[in-house]
Amino acid sequence: MESMDHLLQYTIPQLLRWRVRLSPSKVALREKAFGRWQPYTWEGYYTYVRRVALGLERIGLQREDKVALIGDNIPELFFMAIGTHAMGGITAGIYQTSLPEEIAGILEYLEVALVFCNDQEQVDKLVKIRDRIPNVRQVIYEDPRGMRDYGQDPWFMDIERLYALGEEALAADPERFDALIDQGRPDDICHLCLTSGTTGLPKGAMLSHRNYINMGVQITKVDPLAPTDEYLSFLPFAWIGEQMNCFGIAMATGITINFPESVETAMEDLKEIGPHFMFGAPRIYETIRSRIWLKIDESYWLNKRFYGFFIKVGEAAARYRMAGRAMPLGLRLLSWLGDTLVFRPLINQVGLLRLRRAYTGGAALGPELFTFYQAIGVNLKQIYGQTEIVGIAYMHRDGDIRPDTVGKPLPGTECKISDQGEILSRSASVTRGYFKLPDKTQELLENGWLHSGDAGYIDENGHLVVIDRVSDVMHNRDGEMFSPMFLENRLKFSPYIKEAVIFGDRQPFVSALINIDPVVVGKWAEDHGISYSTFMDLSAKPEVAILIRKEVETINANAEKPHFRIYRFALLYKLLDMDDGELTKTGKIRRKFVKEKYQELYEALYDPSVTEKTVDAHFQYQDGQTADVRTIIRFYTMEGMP
Structure with missing residues (x-):
């Protein structure tokens, strides 16, 4: 494959211009609106970016001014982003689920001068906090519906209107846009990417054009992509996981980015696109797996029997494929038969048939889930990195996939383990530091080495093994170490368990608060004639507790060491939610917050005499309304508790 290292000399806008010269009529973006897919060629992409850049200059945006982007993934968001970069500005993505107070804090911290919103919902949030954000000089919106009251x-x-101003500027000076782009340098900061905030308020990691493009170039040295490949953009743009694909990989390879009609239709739109590669947090793959299991559960008895037989064949075949070893002839034939009769039709129904590779990152994924996907023919691989190194620094290679590791460093990435067991990385994708936070930057970077905050080690095969966050690794009362994240992933491999929070630091045993999966458990309840009304009601059913107890028993039976076993658990009456502060925007558990919020439940878990407890549950709905409900939480003790 021809080297793409020459692309590192470009900024993102310069690379866009290069793409236009290379293949102006090739489709770069595609958006589904009103049931139809609307394409944008590279030349069309460039035209809109030019309008934005010249329009922004006309309304007074200066070099290094900050532009915040709040909204769903739509082409206009990327026109705004790269248009801002072209005229020397710096962008920042904010999650569209953020509340007004959160947005106000971020806009103040980042000194934002202009905000782009895709619709009235986001604009209304800014109206509520207008008096707190005096630095914001302009709010630009894409969807005019509901905006009549703001028109004057x-x-x-x-x-x-911004596009029109850009066209006027182009007519007045046709050379201006090229002059603006030429002023950019690869090491200029172009985006402030907010960290996930597992340990506090988000920090703005300063990322350069070179940071993004280097990641895109290096990953394709491991897994080449063709310009004809398709990608579905359904992850929040504010997350580094989406930026690395749409800024880094897409610009480096020329693939087509597809935008679903809405977040709600993303999984259905995925079937229409049939992407060649995809990336998602573990929760995405857990959701897809649940859908697959439901399809099997709803199928004819013969299909269930076929699935039950061939999934075992698939798991055996997967172990050979992942290790890069040749399969015995008999297993190869059975594997082909299973793919043909069961798995290819099954994954075609969920839109994954054309996938050559699927990546997961942002949090750990249980080894069992890896094996499941590999068994059904989906080449799922783990990546590892963090916002501060543009999301990907380590990944599995085809034929060298070890489910308990995150793979090897990308080309150009160095790795070492500190004396304290912390993972350190160094590459051309490492951030310059945190915006306006010199003390935090000093903690993060040391002689070019990025401190991950994660504990891990390099195994005998050169693979990186991530244990947990350094701050999250726990020790029981006897000083024995265990990883709560590892045990949570074991629990979440059960189709009946949506989320779990493990406790046990300085305690005599491990305990857990568990969220059932409302879809899978709801279907199970219906099949068994168990009626229920709400998630709270379903979670309180004794039959459901028996079901989950059996899952915990299975996990305990397979525990490598006694102190890995879960001895007490309770079923939480509500789903953990990012809007309630229990999860980060990328779905990671905010463990300390959860423990403090459910302190009385935590204390009851460590008092074996408590079998049930009455609690007052407080709910806040998306429309702002609240409700208080009194419910009974039951606590379950496993056999053999210390």
């Missing part, structure tokens, strides 16, 4: 206020601007 100069603080707001329709993106069509």
Whole structure:
């Protein structure tokens, strides 16, 4: 494959211009709207970026001014992002689920001068906090529906007006846009990517054009992509996981980015696109697995029997494929038969038939889930990195997939383990530091080495094994170490368990608060004639507790060491939610927050005399309304508790 290292000399806008010269009429973006897919060629992409850049200059945006982007993944968001970069500005993505107070804090911290929103919902949030964000000089919106009341206020601007200003500027000076792009340098900061905030408020990692493009170039040295490949953009743009694909990989390889009609239709739109590669957090793959299991459960008895037989064949075949070893002839034939009769039709129904590779990152994925996907023919691989190194620094190679590791470093990435057991990385994708946080930057970087905050080690095969966050690794009362994340992933491999929070630091045993999966357990309840009304009601059913107890018993039976066993658990009356602060925007558990919020349940888990407890549950709905409900939580003790 021809080297792409020459792309490292470009900024993102310069690389876009290079793509236009290379293949102007090739489709770069595709958006589904009103049931139809609307394509944008590389030349069309460039035209809109030019309008934005020249329009922003006309309304007074200066080099290094900050532009915040809040909204669903749509082409206009990327026109705004790269248009800002072209005229020397710096962007920052904010999750569209963020509450007004969160947004106000971020806009203040990042000194944002202009905000782009995709619709009225996001604009209304800014209206609520307008008096707190005096630095914001302009709010640009894409969807004019519901915006009539704001039409006379100069603080707001329709993106069509921005485009018009850009066209006027182009007519006045046709050379201006190229001059702006030429001023950019690869090491200029172009984006402030907010960290996930597992340990506090988000921090803005300063990322350069070179940071993004280097990641895109290096990953394709391991897993080459063709310009004809398709990708579905359904992850939040504010997450580094989406930026690394749409800024780094797409610009480096020329693949087509597809935008679903909405977040709600993403899984259905995925079937229409049939992407060649995809990336998602573990929760995405857990959700898809649950859908697959439901399809099997709803199928004819013969299909269930076929699945039950061939999944064991698939698991055996997967172990050979993942290790890069040749399969025995008999297993190869059975594997082909299972793929043909069961698995290819099955994964075609969920839109994964054309996938050559699927990546997961952002949190650990249980080894069992890896084996499941490999068994059904989906080439799922783990990647590892963090916001501060553009998301990917380590990944599995085809034929060298070890489910208990995160693979080997990308080309150009160095790794070492500190004396304290912390994972350190160094590459051209490492951030310059945190915006306006010199003390945090000093803690993060040391002689070019990035401190991950994760504990791990390099195994005898050169693979990196991540144990847990350094701050999250626990020790029981006897000083024996265990990883709560590892045990949580074991629990979540059960189709009946959506989420779990493990406790046990300085305690005599491990305990857990468990969220059942409402879809799978709901279907199970219906099949067994168990009626229920709400998630709370379903979680409180004694039959459901028996079901989950059996899952915990299975996990305990396979525990490598006695202190890995879970001896007490309770079923939580509500799903853990990012809007309630229990999960980060990327779905990671905020363990300390959860423990403090459910302190009385935590204390009851460590008092074996408590079998049930009445609690007052407080709910806050998306429309802002709240409700208080009194419910009974039951606690279950496993056999053999110390």
